[in-house]
Amino acid sequence: MEKKTVAVVFRFDDYSSRSSTDLELRIIDAFRKRKASITLGVIPFIGIGDLKDPLPQDIGPLPPTKGSILKTGFEDGTLDIALHGYSHRTINTEQLTEFSGLACNSQVERLSKGKKFLEDMIGAPVTTFIPPWNTYDSNTLRALEQTGFSTLSAGKDGKATEDSHLVFMPASCPLSGLRDAVKIARTSSDTQPVIPVLFHEYDFKEMNEKRGRLTHQDFSDLLDWLMSQKDVRVLSIRQATSVIRDLSADRFLWNKRQRALSNLLPLSLRAEESMTLYPESHAMVGAAIGLKVAGFYLAIASLGAALSLAMALLVFPGYVLVMYASTLGSIALSAIVLIHALQNRQIHLKGLMVFAGAVGISIGSCLGVLYLRKQI
Numbered sequence: 001m002e003k004k005t006v007a008v009v010f011r012f013d014d015y016s017s018r019s020s021t022d023l024e025l026r027i028i029d030a031f032r033k034r035k036a037s038i039t040l041g042v043i044p045f046i047g048i049g050d051l052k053d054p055l056p057q058d059i060g061p062l063p064p065t066k067g068s069i070l071k072t073g074f075e076d077g078t079l080d081i082a083l084h085g086y087s088h089r090t091i092n093t094e095q096l097t098e099f100s101g102l103a104c105n106s107q108v109e110r111l112s113k114g115k116k117f118l119e120d121m122i123g124a125p126v127t128t129f130i131p132p133w134n135t136y137d138s139n140t141l142r143a144l145e146q147t148g149f150s151t152l153s154a155g156k157d158g159k160a161t162e163d164s165h166l167v168f169m170p171a172s173c174p175l176s177g178l179r180d181a182v183k184i185a186r187t188s189s190d191t192q193p194v195i196p197v198l199f200h201e202y203d204f205k206e207m208n209e210k211r212g213r214l215t216h217q218d219f220s221d222l223l224d225w226l227m228s229q230k231d232v233r234v235l236s237i238r239q240a241t242s243v244i245r246d247l248s249a250d251r252f253l254w255n256k257r258q259r260a261l262s263n264l265l266p267l268s269l270r271a272e273e274s275m276t277l278y279p280e281s282h283a284m285v286g287a288a289i290g291l292k293v294a295g296f297y298l299a300i301a302s303l304g305a306a307l308s309l310a311m312a313l314l315v316f317p318g319y320v321l322v323m324y325a326s327t328l329g330s331i332a333l334s335a336i337v338l339i340h341a342l343q344n345r346q347i348h349l350k351g352l353m354v355f356a357g358a359v360g361i362s363i364g365s366c367l368g369v370l371y372l373r374k375q376i
Helices: 021-033 065-077 103-121 137-144 175-187 217-228 235-242 250-264 272-276 283-315 321-344 349-375
Strands: 006-015 037-043 045-047 060-061 078-083 194-199 232-235
Touching: 006 021, 006 175, 021 065, 021 217, 037 060, 037 065, 045 103, 060 103, 060 232, 065 103, 078 103, 078 235, 137 283, 175 194, 175 217, 175 235, 175 349, 232 235, 272 349, 283 349
Parallel strands: 006 037, 006 194, 006 232, 037 078
Antiparallel strands: 045 060
């Protein structure tokens, strides 16, 4: 039987004319020394103002010096170059996005210009796209296929269509959770566990004291630990797409459905692998999550029913009107929560817990009323 290997896929975003070249050279050198590869999300024409301001602003093209770093890294196999937007400037203030909401032809224009710019720099095709802020829409999917992209790397909650020919590699794990993710991958049901890791320069304490989670030395130690694990392979996105069996839209959509279902559970009850890995689709896994969700809310409803019935029999045995009021109140609460969920077309953890509890109280109260009426 073939031994299971854990694939750790590194993605480093925001390489641009504004980013720290010193940090980037240190990261690239760290991978080069270990003969490993990493995907860089490159912004070809970054805005020179506030990237969260949708008002027009000048752009800063990637300079030749930084282009030379990309070309050298690509040629020696250290770097996998991905297009990370056009200017990484949001087009609206309600949702940080550079692409979502744009017409398809406008997206095609931005993708084409950015793609050509990077391809001219490195002298090779660029086929992976990373949308700024991991946000995109259905027009983006069409535009990517029209402009020759084969791979999309965003987040787990993005869009996909079953007929899409794109390869999906959504980021799911921060650097701080990587060691634990490897341990989880080893015990997962996946035959080819994948851990897509996303990080930025602000994850380093030397670059941002408040947001930073590790130092350069911590990062170097982490890479050394990974390389020492015989069952771990460090890959770029391009490498992963050639060795992982299924990175299709079907896998992405399955993960999205399971994630939505798992989000109906408290954090402590969610499957660890769904939080840091990009799992394969398994009918058994999906059924297990469904049973866990059903069991959790059945337990809440049962507890509500047991408490309300106990109140009827032990606390208010002579107050049938109180029990009537409790029954009507719990039914009304259930209806309000349900109507609110239907209007917003969203079901959230807290609301569903309230709904299950209210249904349980309604059932218990009804049973209590029936019992008390027989005693009168």
